[in-house]
Amino acid sequence: MNLSILIPLLNEAESLQELYTWIVKVMQVNNYSYxxxxxxxxxxxxxxxxxxxxxxxxxxxxxxxxxxNFGKSQALHAGFAKAQGDVIITMDADLQDSPEEIPDLYDMIIKQKYDLVSGWKKKRYDSVVAKNIPSKLFNWAARKTSGVQLNDFNCGLKAYKNVVVKNVEVSGEMHRYIPVLAKNAGFPKIGEKVVQHQARKYGETKFGMERFINGFLDLITIWFLSRFGKRPMHLFGAVGSLMFFIGFFLAFYIGAMKLYSLYNDMHYSLVTRNPWFFIALTTMILGTQLFLAGFLGEIILRTKNNEARYKIGKELNF
Structure with a gap:
């Protein structure tokens, strides 16, 4: 099978007939099995x-x-698990993604050997203040943090090799970062194509300004997971050990000075009156807690079960 067209949706009844007819027409013109x-x-x-x-x-x-409603990431995860095409195309159901882009995206995967191709809505019809400016800031931060040089991480129109979607784990609200997940999974050849953005024809957008806040938080999460997700002890254990030893040597120094003053009959205030004693004690406690956090993280990784993140009510034609 050439293509799997994967369309997650929420309350898009008005646009479905037009979208379906458009996709089928493109499939027939290009003689795709789909x-x-x-x-x-x-x-x-x-x-x-x-x-x-x-x-x-x-x-x-x-x-x-x-x-x-479980979220777009869960919808994509369920679709990826079922997709059988050599190339998987994801697109939104609101008619803002054009099915006419599908043949070029397909060729970039098959002929140019990309692992993943992401759409870039260079010219947008969204509000400049509400979406365009926050989107540009978000994409800039995503490029700097992830190292994946894409101009539009949020674009729902993307093409993937089948092997890519079978080896990425999309959860939470990580659908924005599938290119980053793909890179971390060992699929580095990621391309980008300028695609046509169309104004929404029916209904209203399902995403508000909170998606950018959530996006930045998810970006921090994926940065952490890509570096320490498999070995949390490498971060928490290292920082915890460093803080513990700094606190320990500071407390040792304070204790040594107290003993020295007693031995030489010098006046030296009580240890508990020295603010550095409490700083040392707090540092040791925090260091121990961070070390234990890393240790517990390692245990959780080795004992976690992959509980389903969504419940499927019905399936058709599978």
Whole structure:
């Protein structure tokens, strides 16, 4: 199978028919063998009924319905697990991503041998203050932190080799950072293509300003996980040990000075009246706690179970 088109959605009933017709037309013109996987992330409108209708008309249409809203990352994870195409294309259901971009993205994966190609909505139709400026700041920070040189991490239109989606773990709200996850998993050839951005035709965006705050927090998380996710003791243990020994030697020095003053009949105040004693004690306690945090992190990594992060209510054509 050439292509898997993966579309996570939430309450996009108005746009589904137009999107589906457009995708099928592109598939037929280019003579692709394909599957379209709609992942309904707990919609409260009639999105699922429309997907059921598509699946009855076209066996290439498949559907996954979550029992409630679990988030875009979980929707992508479920779709990645089911996708069978040589190339997987992800796109949003709001018609802001153009299916006409699919052939070029497919060729970049197959002919140019990219592991992943991310869309870049260079010209946007969003609010400059509400989205464009925060997006530029977010993408700049993501490039500097991750080392992945993309201009638009948030673009939902992306293409992947099948092997890539089977080897990345998308959780929480990490869908923005799949290119970073792919790089960390051993897929370094990541490309970018300027794609057409279309104004939203129906409904309203599901994302507000909080997505940028969450994005920056997720960026810190993925930076940490990429460096210390497998060995937390390397960070917490090292910092904890350093703080403990600094506190220990400071306390040793204070104790030695007290003994020296007693031996030479010199006046020396009580140890507990010396503020450095409490600084040393606090440093030793914090160092011990950090060391234990690293130790517990190592234990958790070795004993964790991979509990499902979402519940699937229904499936179609799988």
């Amino acid at each position: 599957e379209i996987i709609f992942v309904d992330d707990g919609s409260s409108d009639n999105s699922w009924a429309i997907i059921e209708q598509f699946s009855q008309e076209n066996p290439n249409v498949k559907g996954i319905r979550f029992m409630k």
